[in-house]
Amino acid sequence: MARTYNWQIQREMSYWYPESRPQRQFAAVFDINKCIACQTCTLACKTTWTSGKGQEYMLWNNVESKPYGFYPLAWDLKLLKLLGPQEWHGEVYAGRTLFEAAPAGTRVLGWRPDDQDYAYPNVGEDDCAGVIEKGASFDIPHLAWFFYLARICNHCTYPACLASCPRGSIYKRKEDGIVLVDQSRCRGYRECVQACPYKKTFFNPLTGTSEKCIACFPKFEQGLQPQCFANCIGKIRLAGWISKPEQASPDNPIDYLVHIRKVALPLFPQFGLEPNVYYVPPIHAARPFLHQMFGPQVEQAIETYRRAPDDPDLAGLLGLFGCTERVVPRWLREKDWVVGAAEDGTELVRVPLKEPVYIRAAFDTQYQVARVNCP
Amino acid sequence: MRDIRHLLLLSLSIALLASSACRKPAPPPPTEVVLFSAADVPLDPSHTAWQGALEFTAALIPQDLVEPRQLTPSTTAVRVRALTNGVDAAFRLEWTDPTANDLPGAARFSDACAVQLPSKIEATVPAPQMGEAGGAVEIVYWNAAWQAVVAGRSDSIKELYPNAAIDHYPFEAPSLQQSPASQQAMTTRYAPARAVGNPVAGPRTTAVQDLIAEGPGTITSAPATASRGQGVRTAAGWAVVIVRPLPKGLAANAPAQVAFAVWEGAHEEVGARKMRTDWIPLALRGNP
Numbered sequence: 134m135a136r137t138y139n140w141q142i143q144r145e146m147s148y149w150y151p152e153s154r155p156q157r158q159f160a161a162v163f164d165i166n167k168c169i170a171c172q173t174c175t176l177a178c179k180t181t182w183t184s185g186k187g188q189e190y191m192l193w194n195n196v197e198s199k200p201y202g203f204y205p206l207a208w209d210l211k212l213l214k215l216l217g218p219q220e221w222h223g224e225v226y227a228g229r230t231l232f233e234a235a236p237a238g239t240r241v242l243g244w245r246p247d248d249q250d251y252a253y254p255n256v257g258e259d260d261c262a263g264v265i266e267k268g269a270s271f272d273i274p275h276l277a278w279f280f281y282l283a284r285i286c287n288h289c290t291y292p293a294c295l296a297s298c299p300r301g302s303i304y305k306r307k308e309d310g311i312v313l314v315d316q317s318r319c320r321g322y323r324e325c326v327q328a329c330p331y332k333k334t335f336f337n338p339l340t341g342t343s344e345k346c347i348a349c350f351p352k353f354e355q356g357l358q359p360q361c362f363a364n365c366i367g368k369i370r371l372a373g374w375i376s377k378p379e380q381a382s383p384d385n386p387i388d389y390l391v392h393i394r395k396v397a398l399p400l401f402p403q404f405g406l407e408p409n410v411y412y413v414p415p416i417h418a419a420r421p422f423l424h425q426m427f428g429p430q431v432e433q434a435i436e437t438y439r440r441a442p443d444d445p446d447l448a449g450l451l452g453l454f455g456c457t458e459r460v461v462p463r464w465l466r467e468k469d470w471v472v473g474a475a476e477d478g479t480e481l482v483r484v485p486l487k488e489p490v491y492i493r494a495a496f497d498t499q500y501q502v503a504r505v506n507c508p
Numbered sequence: 509m510r511d512i513r514h515l516l517l518l519s520l521s522i523a524l525l526a527s528s529a530c531r532k533p534a535p536p537p538p539t540e541v542v543l544f545s546a547a548d549v550p551l552d553p554s555h556t557a558w559q560g561a562l563e564f565t566a567a568l569i570p571q572d573l574v575e576p577r578q579l580t581p582s583t584t585a586v587r588v589r590a591l592t593n594g595v596d597a598a599f600r601l602e603w604t605d606p607t608a609n610d611l612p613g614a615a616r617f618s619d620a621c622a623v624q625l626p627s628k629i630e631a632t633v634p635a636p637q638m639g640e641a642g643g644a645v646e647i648v649y650w651n652a653a654w655q656a657v658v659a660g661r662s663d664s665i666k667e668l669y670p671n672a673a674i675d676h677y678p679f680e681a682p683s684l685q686q687s688p689a690s691q692q693a694m695t696t697r698y699a700p701a702r703a704v705g706n707p708v709a710g711p712r713t714t715a716v717q718d719l720i721a722e723g724p725g726t727i728t729s730a731p732a733t734a735s736r737g738q739g740v741r742t743a744a745g746w747a748v749v750i751v752r753p754l755p756k757g758l759a760a761n762a763p764a765q766v767a768f769a770v771w772e773g774a775h776e777e778v779g780a781r782k783m784r785t786d787w788i789p790l791a792l793r794g795n796p
Binding site: 180184185186188245247248299316317320322326336337338341342344 | 578579612665679704706710726
């Protein structure tokens, strides 16, 4: 085991390989508050990559309801139970990561889903965390709540799948940090399936190899966002690049949201993988649940997000989500407009800070008909 | 009364001594795997020719040197017979396994076995566990799931999950049926391991694969698989024949080493999680 630094837990930790960050790291921000679980992302991925024989059960992208939705079944609960209660001391994680808690003879603490665990991707869908009692008031956070959690591979800085593969069949690309299974080298040992805490590596029983989300790298290499981003009708996603915290640049949209405004947080940072998909936490869900899922900065992230209507920079950048298929590595606000730009400053997209509102008269005098308001 | 008792004891002792003098002493168990000469090497594990080869029982130990380690033992021994026709070397492996595991799945593992020899027959042998840098080993790997496909199980999810419901595969769309080439191209695109020619990915025509390794974690496919193999279920477990080219340099006066490994699917054994032997002397000899 090597000693590496994980900024998400603000301490050194043990990892199977020495720290080796890519030249640039693919990253994404998902705004949970805007997700409606339409599963368009799921289908965009499914039809693009996993419509083959042996891939029937695979959802490289899935959206599950929390707290009672899972794919595969109880993926997070099982691992949290295996890991046991752990502590944060402020923003420093004082517990054990999955690498530090690895049982004897293994490299990562993990578990392997059974076939049946994948069979119910919609289990728990729209199930509330509690029942609404008579006299309940409507407040934030809600007394009874659920939220939608869209998930892809996190293309982690310290991937557990990569660490666990005994024959080095999984690699992290130097040019973009995307984590891939070498399909010519994999022998289907399924160590990665067991090790990935997010359960985003899958075994193909007909080819006998493991497969996973590839961040649509053929698109990303051309400056285009992955399919699940480009097809998201809720415009909850933004793909780009993330810097190390000390190198954060305010004109980089991901850096701004993650490092500068700290409004987007990693999923289960305590696992120690430094995942690179960041979530704007749902404002209405129970804080202890969110604390467990997104770490100790969740209160601050929610407060910042709730102030966005009075924060034109933050609101403007959030409005840039889903407005172009192009990857937007730079952004700036020009008064009431937000501009997404290429690395060289070339304008890629321009959106208004606030969408104009047009109110039509209820009666159309030209055609002499009453107008009907349709959503 | 006492005299009669003495007489009876004396008679019994004489009878026992006489009996033991007539019985042939049991031959000592073989200390090496012997490749006996045979006109042909049968692929069928139940072929009578195998009765002509002396059986060697190899003790299996857990692979506990490299991660992921096998910490709890499973299969304890593999019984080996070996034949050669001067061109090929054939090994018949038989072991006890009450469960037949030949269905692949996320958490379903296949029974398997392997035969390992040094790439070069020389006085210095590489490390017994997958060889070492500069000391390559040749491995022939047999897998029960592959055997089932070779025996006729179709390449369909329905064979693995009979109750699976599949709406549609895009490459089976009616519009593509007039163009088998386009259909095949799209089918391959959705099977990336096949698209890049990974030999484990199929389509499968043999139950074995030739592999080369120079230490743990380095195993790689041989350029082509020249070996053959066939496994059958027995009343107690598996009997598998692996036929590979006779190692160059192996001669009566130049013995070699051989090692074996067995994977118990029910014990979730795969890859490094296995039961293995140490090197075992391998000798070439005439008929027993």
